[in-house]
Amino acid sequence: MTQPWRVRLLGGLAFAVIVAAIYFPILRRRVQRAARLQQQSEEQARRELTLTLPANTGQPRVKTKLFWASSTGDGGLATTTIELPLSDDPAVRAKQVLNTLLAGPVDTELRTLPPNAALLEFYLLPDGTGIADFSEALATSLPSGIQSEQLAVDSIARTLEADVPQVQRMKILIHGQEMETLAGHLDLMGTFVVNTKPSQAPEKPAQTPAPPGSQPPAAGAPATDKAPAAAPTPAPPGKLTPGSAPGKLAQPEHKP
């Protein structure tokens, strides 16, 4: 190789090294940022859902009953009443109350649902069947056991019963799929009775418009009164009623 060609080759290599030295740190930062975004995606999806839905700033606030675990440690539920700007649309309203339920009470020990679980979607069928589609964390992060799983379902069903009277029964999906059990024990193949009474109009809102940009309190607990103990009476709220073969939604069948 002649002298001029050798000089050109060495010059080219030196230029490539300089470009690489400048570009590699930028590339590394981009890769790190992408990894961070991937880690946060589920949490972000949850936040997007919880933040956008309840922001009905034009809606008046209504008294909303939420059911978390009782502080007495008896394995039951207790009612917490807070005021939220809820939609008149029952499906949107159900999303709002369930997202608030998922956000949890002030005392995190009284949670009934895992903090990383998210409500992905809520559908309301014309026959009053609500389909609540939760993220996988509801099944994977919920403490395994009959007591904890029953408490989780009861808290969802009783909250819907109190705040969304149009929902007569509820089917729980996990990430869009029908699961055999919630976390190994509780049956998810059927529907849970939510409301045995005929559908009524939602509670008339209190005349206190929500301040713009207000969010539901993570767990305001102004009025906490003990909920009646879950009794194994026929067709109590939150009890399973498999109404059809697995894979099909149950039809209304429980009479109070």
Place this chain on the structure above:
Amino acid sequence: MLLDVQIPLRSVVLLLGGLLPFVLGGAALKSSSPARAQTQPAAQAPVSQLTQAQPGIVPPVAGQTQRGGLSVVVLDPAHGGTDPGARGTGGIRESDLVLEFSDQARRTLEAQGFRVRQTRQGNDNPSLDDRSAMANAQRGTVFVTLHISSTGLPGTVRVYTMTDFPAVTDKTGMIAWDRAQAPFLDLSRKLGDIVQGQLSQSFKGSPSSAQAAAVRQLRTTAAPAIAVEVSSVTVDDRAELERMAPGVADAIARGVAAFRPIYEASPAARALP
């Protein structure tokens, strides 16, 4: 001589002619029996035959004759294999502990004269339907599934029975497998209350009566069935839970023994094949 020969010959012909309708009738009955078996509800067939032949259904409990009393207890140590169940921070695994509880309960029940079957003996994980099938294939059976919770007041024990759901039978009288528990709900509640009453005496803080919960394992079990859940894997020392095993076993055995006359007097049990 001729007459002597002809008379027996005529007798044989007449005899064969007389038997012919019976032979033909018997053949006709034999050929028609499979069709009849298909159209009849399989009420007279034993449970084991039915469950083997038609796994999607369990036999009806109505219109059958009593065959015996309560003699078999099917114990179901939950989870196992790749499913450890509830796990405590101290490395406690529900699947291991329930096996110990089940072994203890088996010894106590056998001492009282019950035949005991366990849905698993080691660290395997039969399906929920396979576990139910073990009880559904027996006569005079109660089913007890054993669990350790990850919540609740440590040192307490809760008994659960399946929540209400209606029995639905098809036109042949068969009960769908996925609602096999429906005809036994009342008996299950009675058994649950008795066992819970026994447990509440031994383990302070436990409820006084059984609670209803939609436990998947119970739904497909065609026998009085309860779930017993001990609290909890959150204890610091595994020995705390192990010390509860004899008391739990004793309460189950006394409860099942006290339940026996109720079971044998019940129409649902008397209707079993």
